[in-house]
Amino acid sequence: LEFVSSQVATAIERKRIEEKIRYLSFHDALTDLYNRAYFEEELKRYNFPRYYPLSVMMVDINGLKVINDTLGHYEGDKLLQHFASLLNSISRKGDVITRLGGDEFAILLPSTTSQEAHRICERIRKICEEDSIKPICLRPSIALGDATQKGEYQNTEALLKEADKRMYQDKNKNKVKETFQ
Numbered sequence: 001l002e003f004v005s006s007q008v009a010t011a012i013e014r015k016r017i018e019e020k021i022r023y024l025s026f027h028d029a030l031t032d033l034y035n036r037a038y039f040e041e042e043l044k045r046y047n048f049p050r051y052y053p054l055s056v057m058m059v060d061i062n063g064l065k066v067i068n069d070t071l072g073h074y075e076g077d078k079l080l081q082h083f084a085s086l087l088n089s090i091s092r093k094g095d096v097i098t099r100l101g102g103d104e105f106a107i108l109l110p111s112t113t114s115q116e117a118h119r120i121c122e123r124i125r126k127i128c129e130e131d132s133i134k135p136i137c138l139r140p141s142i143a144l145g146d147a148t149q150k151g152e153y154q155n156t157e158a159l160l161k162e163a164d165k166r167m168y169q170d171k172n173k174n175k176v177k178e179t180f181q
Contacts, residue, residue: 028099030077031084039098039106043156046110047149054149055109055117056159058167059087059124062141062174064103083142086127090120106163114148121146143171 026038034042046054061083068076080103087097087105096108109117121144128142145167149159 028084031081031099033084033087033105034096034098036098036100039096039100039108042096042108043160046108047156047159049151051110052150053111053113054159055112055114055146056149056163057107057109057117057121057144057146058160058163059105059107060143060167060171061103061105062143062171082131083128086131087124090123090127106160112148114146117146117148141174143167143174145170 026034026041028035043056061079064076064079067079080099083105084097084099087107091097091107092109094110096110098106098108100106107120109120112120125142125144145163145165147159147162147166149156
């Protein structure tokens with residue numbers, strides 16, 4: 001009887017570990033958002049005319065390195081977790097929210113026009129401007145860029161590059177604003 005119960009316990013533990021490995025293969029361990037591998041798979045799956053217009057949004061948290069260097073990685077991790085929670089709270093059913101790595105996030109927006117994607121960007125920006133992470137009162141400053149596939153991009157790489165380019169334009173525009181304030 002002891003042998004059987006030992007075998008059952010081992011099998012249960014093995015099953016639990018396998019489920020955790022499967023979960024982590026498509027999720028970011030820190031934020032519980034989807035990871036880059038999952039995002040890339042979903043982007044391929046959604047890149048068909050029946051899901052067009054297909055919008056992609058790139059989001060970058062500004063100043064994470066400074067936060068990590070001055071306040072410590074624990075506070076930087078809290079900021080990433082808090083920001084992930086913010087994104088989840090305003091996402092729509094069917095949106096794919098991803099932490100690509102570091103301070104970069106991507107959101108896949110199936111059946112979303114360029115105008116709708118811009119509105120979502122502005123909603124995220126507004127929420128971040130109004131939000132404050134206690135107790136140190138951090139406000140996540142972000143850069144956003146989006147691009148929409150209506151059939152003109154031959155591959156998803158071009159779509160991502162366009163969204164990424166727009167995000168960096170936004171980041172540079174905000175750096176100029178901060179310089180003159």
